[in-house]
Amino acid sequence: MLYDLIIIGAGPAGLTASIYASRYQIKHLLIGSRLGGTMVWASMIENYPGFELITGADLAQKMMAQVKKLGVEIKNTGVLEIKQKENIFELKTENDEVYEAKALIIATGTQRQKLNIPGEADYLGKGVSYCATCDAAFFKEKTVAVVGGSNAAVTSALHLADLAQKVYLIYRKRPLRADPIWQERAQKNAKVEIIYETNIMGILGDEQKVTALKLDKTYQQNEQLKVDGLFIEIGGQPGTELMKPLGVELNKEGYLKVKPDMSTNVVGIFAAGDVANAFGEFRQIVTATSEGALAANSVYRFLMGTKK
Amino acid sequence: MITFTDQNFGKEVLESKTPVLVDFWAPWCVPCQMVGPTVEELAKEFEGKVKIGKLNVDENPQVAVKYNVMSIPTVIFFKEGKEAARQIGLESKETYLKLISS
DSSP states (O other): OEEEEEEEOOSHHHHHHHHHHHHTTOOEEEEOSSTTGGGGGOSOBOOBTTBSSBOHHHHHHHHHHHHHHTTOOEEOSOEEEEEEETTEEEEEETTSOEEEEEEEEEOOOEEEOOOOOTTTTTTBTTTEESOHHHHGGGGTTOEEEEEOOSHHHHHHHHHHHTTSSEEEEEOSSSSOOSOHHHHHHHHHOTTEEEEOSOOEEEEEEOSSSEEEEEEEEEETTEEEEEOSEEEEOOOEEEOOGGGGGGTOOBOTTSOBOOOTTSBOSSTTEEEOGGGBOTTTTOOOHHHHHHHHHHHHHHHHHHHHHHHO | OEEEOTTTHIIIIITOSSOEEEEEEOTTOTTHHHHHHHHHHHHHHTTTTSEEEEEETTTOHHHHHHTTOOSSSEEEEEETTEEEEEEESOOOHHHHHHHHTO
């Protein structure tokens, strides 16, 4: 099936691109493996205009409802491969369906960065977690660690400290890179202990559950730190695997390079949202939606041009 | 969609003749709110073939502890009362479909 446009990614950038594409009457499809994208991890959004306070899931559902109301189907699956055949892009999805498009908007966002250490995959859901707000309740009166030094890591540690008996915050550098207000709160919290300039080398357990972490240096004379859980909050990495074979240029941090109109160096491929470098390090829902709208507008112009 | 509980889990899941898909969730878990609608779609599509429902881990800690659920969302597929497959984290509808066909 040939579409004028396929949007990959169902976060705020992709969903907004679809809303605009519908209004431009561009025949398009939206494919996304994680509906709502990164914002569905946000329990409190207070900076998206029009909503004083909303959860990421609620905002995602509202955006998805708007997309669907305009007659667009959201395919909730992953894209495995994209091939370029002259001026047509051919996509293969995880459920073995093939779609073709004249233009693409890549809005694949970022994926959670993993530590990539022994035990991380084995103990996922057995003490290893990537979502403190989701899983803190399973660690009441227990000892946990959070790895990372960002706002997300420190707020996770503080959230866990409400329920857990003890929270270690482990960061590879010094000082923390979180905003000063969060650093101060972590330092003042009696349950939070910050371990600086230390890396986690492995996650140990008894098959059923996490029991300890192996550190790269001794902490209070121990090479192992006894914990019941580890929360990994070390940021995200852009989802660009599909783009490499197509020759789309990345910046040195690995994000897609876009021009002011959201086009990439490959004719017909546009990008929007967290995966793109449009706003530098500033990655917000409101910037993602803006980029999505702009990308759809540029696709509209591009398609008009190809018809001449 | 069925609501599974500590009380009905034995009858509805362990003694079920049809396979069962259980979505473990809690009200405070924001990504869990994204799994709900997907599981509801699956419940309609598999009506009569697979029993599909949700279990609130906050209200039903016994089942959550028994199956060592320490991270949500978690979706577990049961066949003949035994765990056949488990998916941790927010995943696509396609991934949950694969769980059912496993």
